[in-house]
Amino acid sequence: MKPDHIALVIAMNSEAAPLIKTLALEKKADLFPAPLPFELYQGEAAGKRISVIVSGLDREHGVNNVGTQSATLMTYLIIAHLHPDLVINAGTAGGIGEKGCQIGDIYLSESPFCYHDRRIPLPRFDQYGIGSYPSIDTTEMAASLGFKTGRISTGDSLDMTDRDLEMIRSNRAIIKEMEAAAVAWVCRMMDIPMFAVKVITDLIDRQTSTEAQFTANLQLAVNNLRRSILQVIDYL
Ligand code: ADE
Numbered sequence: 001m002k003p004d005h006i007a008l009v010i011a012m013n014s015e016a017a018p019l020i021k022t023l024a025l026e027k028k029a030d031l032f033p034a035p036l037p038f039e040l041y042q043g044e045a046a047g048k049r050i051s052v053i054v055s056g057l058d059r060e061h062g063v064n065n066v067g068t069q070s071a072t073l074m075t076y077l078i079i080a081h082l083h084p085d086l087v088i089n090a091g092t093a094g095g096i097g098e099k100g101c102q103i104g105d106i107y108l109s110e111s112p113f114c115y116h117d118r119r120i121p122l123p124r125f126d127q128y129g130i131g132s133y134p135s136i137d138t139t140e141m142a143a144s145l146g147f148k149t150g151r152i153s154t155g156d157s158l159d160m161t162d163r164d165l166e167m168i169r170s171n172r173a174i175i176k177e178m179e180a181a182a183v184a185w186v187c188r189m190m191d192i193p194m195f196a197v198k199v200i201t202d203l204i205d206r207q208t209s210t211e212a213q214f215t216a217n218l219q220l221a222v223n224n225l226r227r228s229i230l231q232v233i234d235y236l
Pocket residue numbers: 092093094095157158159176177178201202204210214
């Protein structure tokens with residue numbers, strides 16, 4: 001595919017800031033005026049229009065609106081208002097070390113995106129809860145750019161219960177994060193192709209807590225994420 005207009009959905013300012021700076025994207029205040037917290041940045045790269053939407057700050061807690069509820073709304077708004085040809089969900093993620101994930105690795109999504117924390121033990125609702133939403137095929141892009149590929153499982157917690165891990169394994173996912181399935185659900189509904197670019201900040205099968213690993217590795221990870229997104233935009 002040769003998209004003219006790429007929209008990036010990014011949860012945290014720290015994940016988006018290096019990219020926004022490198023591409024000198026301009027902040028647009030008019031499309032999502034207050035009280036919506038979302039921030040829109042636009043510009044051009046490699047001859048394409050680039051729109052980046054970031055979740056902004058929760059008005060009570062002053063932290064980024066991470067997780068599936070704002071990912072859903074951001075994705076809907078950017079598609080409905082800006083009509084991009086392609087949506088990319090970019091951000092940090094946990095990975096399973098025993099499946100080969102390493103801190104700082106870049107992963108492109110493999111189909112399908114699923115959830116690991118939506119348990120609805122009723123006929124058909126069980127599968128609805130887990131979900132199954134498509135990614136575009138990133139195999140060639142990953143091979144050409146030297147990135148890994150893997151299935152992504154989404155949930156609304158940074159940490160993890162034993163049941164979450166069981167579900168991640170049964171989803172055959174190796175990456176755990178907090179937005180991709182929500183973005184993919186909206187894209188499927190709106191018929192817009194999408195994929196995810198995730199950088200590994202923590203290994204979920206290690207003793208050290210996720211939050212300690214996340215904090216220690218965030219800077220390295222966002223630098224790698226910025227570099228990889230630029231490569232992806234050039235490739236596309
Ligand atoms: N973002 C970075 N690491 C994560 C993890 N382990 N789970 C969910 N989201 C994450």
